[in-house]
Amino acid sequence: MRHRNFALYLSARLLGTLAVQMQNVAVGWQVYAMTGDPLDLGFIGLAQFAPFFLLVLVAGQAADHFNRRAIIIVCHAVELSCASILLGFTLGGFQALWPVFASLALFGAARAFRMPTSQAILMNLVPLRNFGNAVAISSSGFHVAVIVGPTVGGLLYLFGPAVVYAAAATLFLLAMLLMGLTRVEQPATRKPTPSWDTLLEGLRFVRSRPVVLGAISLDLFAVLFGGATALLPAYASDVLHVGPQGLGLLRTAPGLGAAAISILLAFKPMSRRVGYWMFGGVAVFGLATVVFGLSERFWLSLIALFALGASDMISVYVRHLLVQMETPDAIRGRVSAVNAVFIGASNELGEFESGVTAAWFGLVPAVVLGGVATLLVTATWMWRFPALRRMDRFPGGAETGKG
Numbered sequence: 460m461r462h463r464n465f466a467l468y469l470s471a472r473l474l475g476t477l478a479v480q481m482q483n484v485a486v487g488w489q490v491y492a493m494t495g496d497p498l499d500l501g502f503i504g505l506a507q508f509a510p511f512f513l514l515v516l517v518a519g520q521a522a523d524h525f526n527r528r529a530i531i532i533v534c535h536a537v538e539l540s541c542a543s544i545l546l547g548f549t550l551g552g553f554q555a556l557w558p559v560f561a562s563l564a565l566f567g568a569a570r571a572f573r574m575p576t577s578q579a580i581l582m583n584l585v586p587l588r589n590f591g592n593a594v595a596i597s598s599s600g601f602h603v604a605v606i607v608g609p610t611v612g613g614l615l616y617l618f619g620p621a622v623v624y625a626a627a628a629t630l631f632l633l634a635m636l637l638m639g640l641t642r643v644e645q646p647a648t649r650k651p652t653p654s655w656d657t658l659l660e661g662l663r664f665v666r667s668r669p670v671v672l673g674a675i676s677l678d679l680f681a682v683l684f685g686g687a688t689a690l691l692p693a694y695a696s697d698v699l700h701v702g703p704q705g706l707g708l709l710r711t712a713p714g715l716g717a718a719a720i721s722i723l724l725a726f727k728p729m730s731r732r733v734g735y736w737m738f739g740g741v742a743v744f745g746l747a748t749v750v751f752g753l754s755e756r757f758w759l760s761l762i763a764l765f766a767l768g769a770s771d772m773i774s775v776y777v778r779h780l781l782v783q784m785e786t787p788d789a790i791r792g793r794v795s796a797v798n799a800v801f802i803g804a805s806n807e808l809g810e811f812e813s814g815v816t817a818a819w820f821g822l823v824p825a826v827v828l829g830g831v832a833t834l835l836v837t838a839t840w841m842w843r844f845p846a847l848r849r850m851d852r853f854p855g856g857a858e859t860g861k862g
Contacts, residue, residue, distance in 0.1 A: 464641050465584040465593060471637035472577065473600045475535060478630035480608025482542060484710060485616055485623035487692040488703050489549070490559060497693045497822065499556065501814015504689055506560040507567035514571035519661055519796020522576040527583065528643045534573035535635040541566040542628035549621045575795035578779070583643050594779050595725035598717070598772065605714025605768075613707020661793030664786065673844030674737065674778045675798050680836045681741045681774070687748050687767070687826045688713060689813040698822060699757050712761045713768030720772040733777050734850035738841055740773030745833030752826030 490499050521530060544562040585593045615623045665672050688710070695706040729736060744767055751763035778798070786794040816825035841848050 462585050462589070464643065467637050467641040468580070468584055469597060469600050471531075471535075471634040471641070472597065473604050474630045474637070475538070475634040476601050476604035477608045477611070478538070478542065478627040478634070480605055480710065480714075481612035481615065481623050481630075482545070482627040484609050484612035484703065484707055485620040485627075486545065486559065486563070488616060488706060489620045490556065491692040491696065493554065493556065497690060497817040498814045500689055500692060501818075502560060503563060504814070506563040507570065510564050510568040511571040514568055515575065515796050516661070516793070518572040519575045519793040521572065522579050522795065523790060523793055526643070527576045527580040528638060528641055530572055530576045531580070532635055532638045534569040534576075535631050535638065537569035538566060538573075539628050539631035539635070541569070542624050542631060546621055546624035546628065549619070549624060575793075575798070578782075578795035578798065580643060584641075590780075590784070592725055592728065594776065595721050595728065598721040598724075598775065598779075601721075603714075603718055606711050606718055609707040609710030609714070610704075611707070613704045613710075616703040616707075660790055661795075661797040664790060664794050665797050669844060670847045670850060671781055673840060673847040674774075674781050677737070677741060677836070677840045677844075677847075678774055678778055680840075681744060681833045687751055687813065687829060688764075690817055690822055690826060693817065693822055694760070698755060699760060701757060705757065709760065709764060712764035713771070716765035716768030716770075717772035717775075718768075720769045721776070724772075724776055729776065731851055733852065734848045737774050737777040738837055738848060740770040740777075741837045742834060743770035744774070745830045745837060748830030748833060749827050750830075752823055752830060 486503060487500060490503060491497075518530075541562045544558065544565075548558045548562070581593055581597060582590065611626075612623050615626060665675070691709045692706055695701050695703075695709055699705065699709075701709075747763045747767035747770060751760055751767065754760045754763060782794060782798050813825060813829065816828065819825075820828070
């Protein structure tokens with residue numbers, strides 16, 4: 460945190476994430492209150508994933524060819540516009556859902572550019588010796604926002620969704636201003652003319668590194684099947700019988716667990732048996748998903764979601780350090796874009812998958828089956844990627860982040 464530009468970036472990221480989490484609570488509750496159909500909760504994820512999937516590789520190439528700080532500022536400006544559209548939709552009293560999904564699609568397009576750029580820019584803000592700490596602290600800040608955002612969003616929702624959207628728009632504006640004050644030192648490298656060949660360079664790089672491919676694909680399928688958080692509005696309303704404040708607490712619990720682990724990793728970076736830690740984290744994620752699916756007690760659901768977030772943070776930490784430490788800066792944006800495709804597919808597409816299976820089988824079976832599928836994926840990946848399972852240390856001495 461002694462590095463001024465990292466502190467500014469972290470503050471902007473925290474405010475932007477806080478706005479996203481507040482907005483997610485309002486959108487999920489508002490949509491489910493309007494239709495009562497869990498499938499519509501799945502369409503919330505699909506609306507964001509479709510443009511994300513189409514644009515993210517282009518966004519990775521942009522992160523390698525243009526100023527990364529400027530890209531993030533533009534993304535926050537688009538997110539500000541999305542929050543303003545949702546505000547206008549609510550104040551106008553519209554009952555059709557298409558303005559909501561259209562706004563979320565625009566939001567997904569902005570996220571396609573912001574996500575790989577944010578991953579790539581971190582190496583430009585701190586010395587290599589501090590990178591492990593920077594990842595953990597950045598993750599801590601992210602999950603502080605994930606903790607606070609849903610709770611604040613749920614409380615503000617008592618005054619109406621318009622208040623939530625107005626607050627989110629304000630935070631996006633502040634994030635823009637903070638990124639405007641950040642100075643980024645991107646290494647001067649020869650940039651080839653953008654082409655289809657350079658666009659796919661990130662994919663080729665990931666395929667050539669089995670350990671990296673195994674780590675990001677494990678996260679993809681584990682979270683894709685274990686996407687219980689997408690159904691939280693329906694669980695809060697129909698299973699646990701709590702209101703928007705309860706929904707806010709449910710959304711907070713995974714972030715609280717993840718923040719606890721990320722703070723621990725900031726003070727004691729992982730340095731040995733990282734492969735086993737990663738697989739163990741994903742296995743606990745699957746078990747916690749099953750417990751949450753079967754729970755009818757609010758307190759037990761909170762504990763299960765806390766464990767879910769804590770275990771997920773372990774795999775996030777390992778994957779992020781692996782990808783960034785293995786990748787040259789000249790193609791870091793494109794490799795981060797590939798990583799973002801996997802993360803986006805696991806999150807937004809996972810939300811759609813959860814909505815569809817809940818519509819087909821019901822809420823509880825959908826979540827329990829997802830948790831079981833995550834455990835099966837973990838066992839399969841331990842067999843298919845033995846190098847990842849046996850990996851003892853990070854490449855390039857990432858554990859030296861203790862400095």
